[in-house]
Amino acid sequence: MSFPHARLVEITEQHPHLTRVLWMLTLLDGAIHRQWMVTKGRLTADEQMAHLFCEQYVRARTAGLVTGNAYPFPLTQMQFGDALGLSYVHTNRTLQRLRRTGALDWEGGVVTIHNWPLLMELAQFDPTYLHLEKLPR
Structure with missing residues (x-):
């Protein structure tokens, strides 16, 4: 999707709050990208x-x-395998192993988390890179 540069300049000059939101989204995208490179x-x-x-x-x-x-x-x-860079067979086998841990199920387009602490441990997941804490303005 493209956005006219002149319009973006106009918005950022006239709406400082939107400028801050756009900047935060850019920083968040960068943080997620860096995390996935490490992952x-x-x-x-x-x-x-x-x-x-x-x-x-x-x-x-x-x-x-x-x-x-x-x-x-x-x-x-x-599609999930493509996102992870895995073949369909590798995706299926990996998903079966995760299901056997009891941490989650994925059926009919819905993921159900049965054991969040275990899933986080298996993933070495620390959500701080998502910057979800509410900060004062």
Whole structure:
């Protein structure tokens, strides 16, 4: 998606709050990108998959999309594998191993977290990179 540069300059000059929001979104995108670069280089496929499930859970919870301990995850295994850089077969086997831990299930486009502390441990997940704490203005 493109946005006219002149319009962006106009918005940032006239609406300092929107400028701050745009800047925070840029910083957040950078933080997520850096985390995924580290994750891809340091974690096993099982850990990477668990990490992505953790990240999506935290982000869905922040957006009010979690019901109980479940959140929508309307991807196919093939799409999920593509996001992780895994083949379909490797994705399926990795998902089966994660399910066997009892930490989660993924059925019908919904992920259900059964053991959040275990999933976080498997993923080596620390959500601070998502910068979800509310800071004073």
